[in-house]
Amino acid sequence: xxxxxGLAAEExxxxxxxxxxxxxxxxxxxxxAGCVRMALHEPGRADLTMLxxxxxxxxxxxxxxxxPPAIRLxxxxxxxFGYLATGAPDSRPWLxxxxxxxxxxxxxxxxxDAPAAGYAFLAAEGSGLHQIPVGPVHAGIIEPGxxxxxxxxxxxxxxxARLGYVHKGVNxxxxxxxxxxxxxxxxxxxxxxxxxxxxxFARAAESALRVEPTPRARWLRAALAELERLANHFGxxxxxxxxxxxxxxxxxxxxxxxxVLRACGAAFGHRLMMDTIVPGGVAVDLTPxxxxxxxxxxxxxxxxxxxxVTLYDNTASLQDRTVRTGVLRTTLAVEYGCGGYIGRASGRxxxxxxxxxxxxxxxxxxxxxxxxxxxxxxRVWIRIREIxxxxxxxxxxxxxxxxxxxxxxxxxxxxxSEGHALVEGFRGDVFVALRLTAEGxxxxxxxxxxxxxxxxxxxxxxxxxxxxxxxLCNKSFNCSYSGHDL
Amino acid sequence: xxxxxLEGLKTPLTxxxxxxxxxxxxxxxxxxxxxxxxxxxxxxxIRHVDAGSCNxxxxxxxxxxxxxxxxxxxxxxxxxxxxxxxxxxVTGPVTRNMREALERTFAATPTPKWVIASGACAWDGxxxxxxxxxxxxxxxxxxxxxxxxxxxxxxxxxxxxxxxxMRGAVAR
Numbered sequence: 327x328x329x330x331x332g333l334a335a336e337e338x339x340x341x342x343x344x345x346x347x348x349x350x351x352x353x354x355x356x357x358x359a360g361c362v363r364m365a366l367h368e369p370g371r372a373d374l375t376m377l378x379x380x381x382x383x384x385x386x387x388x389x390x391x392x393x394p395p396a397i398r399l400x401x402x403x404x405x406x407f408g409y410l411a412t413g414a415p416d417s418r419p420w421l422x423x424x425x426x427x428x429x430x431x432x433x434x435x436x437x438x439d440a441p442a443a444g445y446a447f448l449a450a451e452g453s454g455l456h457q458i459p460v461g462p463v464h465a466g467i468i469e470p471g472x473x474x475x476x477x478x479x480x481x482x483x484x485x486x487a488r489l490g491y492v493h494k495g496v497n498x499x500x501x502x503x504x505x506x507x508x509x510x511x512x513x514x515x516x517x518x519x520x521x522x523x524x525x526x527f528a529r530a531a532e533s534a535l536r537v538e539p540t541p542r543a544r545w546l547r548a549a550l551a552e553l554e555r556l557a558n559h560f561g562x563x564x565x566x567x568x569x570x571x572x573x574x575x576x577x578x579x580x581x582x583x584x585x586v587l588r589a590c591g592a593a594f595g596h597r598l599m600m601d602t603i604v605p606g607g608v609a610v611d612l613t614p615x616x617x618x619x620x621x622x623x624x625x626x627x628x629x630x631x632x633x634x635v636t637l638y639d640n641t642a643s644l645q646d647r648t649v650r651t652g653v654l655r656t657t658l659a660v661e662y663g664c665g666g667y668i669g670r671a672s673g674r675x676x677x678x679x680x681x682x683x684x685x686x687x688x689x690x691x692x693x694x695x696x697x698x699x700x701x702x703x704x705r706v707w708i709r710i711r712e713i714x715x716x717x718x719x720x721x722x723x724x725x726x727x728x729x730x731x732x733x734x735x736x737x738x739x740x741x742x743s744e745g746h747a748l749v750e751g752f753r754g755d756v757f758v759a760l761r762l763t764a765e766g767x768x769x770x771x772x773x774x775x776x777x778x779x780x781x782x783x784x785x786x787x788x789x790x791x792x793x794x795x796x797x798l799c800n801k802s803f804n805c806s807y808s809g810h811d812l
Numbered sequence: 813x814x815x816x817x818l819e820g821l822k823t824p825l826t827x828x829x830x831x832x833x834x835x836x837x838x839x840x841x842x843x844x845x846x847x848x849x850x851x852x853x854x855x856x857x858i859r860h861v862d863a864g865s866c867n868x869x870x871x872x873x874x875x876x877x878x879x880x881x882x883x884x885x886x887x888x889x890x891x892x893x894x895x896x897x898x899x900x901x902v903t904g905p906v907t908r909n910m911r912e913a914l915e916r917t918f919a920a921t922p923t924p925k926w927v928i929a930s931g932a933c934a935w936d937g938x939x940x941x942x943x944x945x946x947x948x949x950x951x952x953x954x955x956x957x958x959x960x961x962x963x964x965x966x967x968x969x970x971x972x973x974x975x976x977x978m979r980g981a982v983a984r
Binding site: 425426427428431462465466467468491492493496498499507510511514517518520561577580581583587598600806807808 | 825861862863864867871873875877879880890892905907909911917945946963964966
């Protein structure tokens with residue numbers, strides 16, 4: 327990896343220009359003690375470009391001013407660190423709802439000043455428009471967030487999300503924690519992506535400490551990651567169909583999701599696979615009957631999936647809801663560096679497992695499905711194809727799983743160090759950047775959910791769709807609240 | 813095709829219900845001090861509130877609706893509004909940004925009402941305890957009748973807890 331270095335403001339501005347010109351993709355933007363940091367994906371480079379800009383006077387040139395995907399990340403930096411983003415187009419707070427006992431909790435001197443004023447939603451003007459406020463407590467069993475719709479009759483004119491309700495202060499809890507506690511926290515950033523976060527956290531720590539996990543651990547991690555992908559894809563395909571009132575698919579997908587979780591429980595001792603990955607390896611090895619449980623699952627899915635796909639594809643009333651609904655254009659997906667099935671259903675050909683191959687994916691055969699229509703239907707199809715690919719990957723892992731220890735000892739490096747990792751979770755690329763102290767404690771942790779670049783696009787996608795199709799569009803995105811709010 | 817798929821559902825997938833003399837269920841039922849079978853009869857309307865969870869708890873609550881657990885056979889059902897609910901099933905540590913929403917949801921639930929704090933975070937904040945952004949457990953904001961342990965609680969644990977509220981008065 328290339329170490330971040332102190333930059334002149336001109337270089338920071340230069341990177342911003344490359345982002346705005348579409349010559350680079352923003353991977354993340356975050357705060358650290360006395361500086362702001364940026365990670366870029368630039369074509370042709372073997373690793374991410376890591377930049378750090380010291381801001382002794384507490385200000386840095388806004389990236390969001392020229393590159394809108396940075397705006398919310400920047401607002402979060404302002405809320406958490408108290409830095410000023412010079413020239414920022416949106417000065418409203420984002421995670422800070424004015425309810426914390428302190429402001430800028432990660433800043434040098436947290437302040438407790440007057441609570442924030444009411445939140446000013448963006449306006450929509452015209453005759454006959456009405457507002458529909460939804461949340462933070464929603465009607466279903468889902469995470470909390472607020473959606474403000476402006477509608478003209480049934481048609482959505484503007485949607486704006488307000489998030490931050492489940493902000494738990496993970497970054498502040500990470501600071502000063504050891505890696506063991508850090509891994510536990512990472513596992514609880516977003517419950518549906520617990521494996522992806524543990525995987526990325528462990529790899530970032532290993533990269534900082536220059537240690538390698540054992541071969542067996544690397545392959546087991548991929549097994550965990552693909553099982554997590556299977557569980558989520560089944561659950562969400564069913565839920566999308568349910569939001570189109572087609573409960574038969576939901577019932578069958580629910581059965582398949584449950585079977586995946588039971589296999590995970592049998593193979594790794596926890597249905598969602600929490601606390602399975604640690605820096606240095608994996609905390610749990612495959613149970614004695616685990617291999618058979620996963621094999622039986624693969625056989626069962628291969629038997630059932632084709633029938634479910636036929637049902638999905640041959641039901642005109644369902645297709646009527648999913649085809650041409652909630653279209654995301656390729657240009658927007660590319661500009662926002664939108665990962666996962668959302669990007670890949672809209673022609674953005676990116677998968678962290680292939681773009682920055684990490685072990686064992688560099689030794690595995692798999693395809694990355696790609697579609698261009700960008701509607702709800704395309705997002706469903708990408709997930710169907712990814713289920714098939716995960717089965718292929720699991721086959722290879724079970725056939726080639728190396729023996730040996732599942733965990734390597736790791737020790738503090740005796741010097742300050744930095745590391746980062748990008749892992750392909752079910753929803754998209756999860757990015758983790760860590761700064762470790764000489765004693766091996768966490769100096770700064772940044773965990774960036776793929777949802778940061780997906781939530782804003784949901785707002786673009788819903789425009790000119792009807793309000794009743796929002797649940798369908800929303801579920802086909804399935805962005806994380808907790809992973810985003812952190 | 814549809815007939816085949818409907819037949820697929822006919823395979824008896826449903827788990828056996830916990831026995832009435834199940835020790836764990838009896839212990840949970842005894843813990844519910846003020847549930848009343850007379851009030852609830854054999855149905856319970858549940859409103860779920862995520863007060864700051866990581867979403868793992870929600871995934872397992874969702875699983876209660878699948879063909880294996882099929883919670884509606886017990887008279888349990890999730891409702892869309894607190895105004896229709898007998899019971900709030902609250903997950904997560906309560907974040908400061910969600911405190912008011914939880915208080916308002918509790919206030920909007922008609923009495924008599926019960927609250928289950930579900931999951932380790934809902935008990936005391938778990939790994940998030942001590943953060944500037946966290947109030948604490950659910951009990952720090954609204955009165956809690958029953959706690960279901962787990963990170964996250966399994967569907968079976970959830971089912972036992974919910975049945976305990978319905979049967980609590982029988983044990984009294």
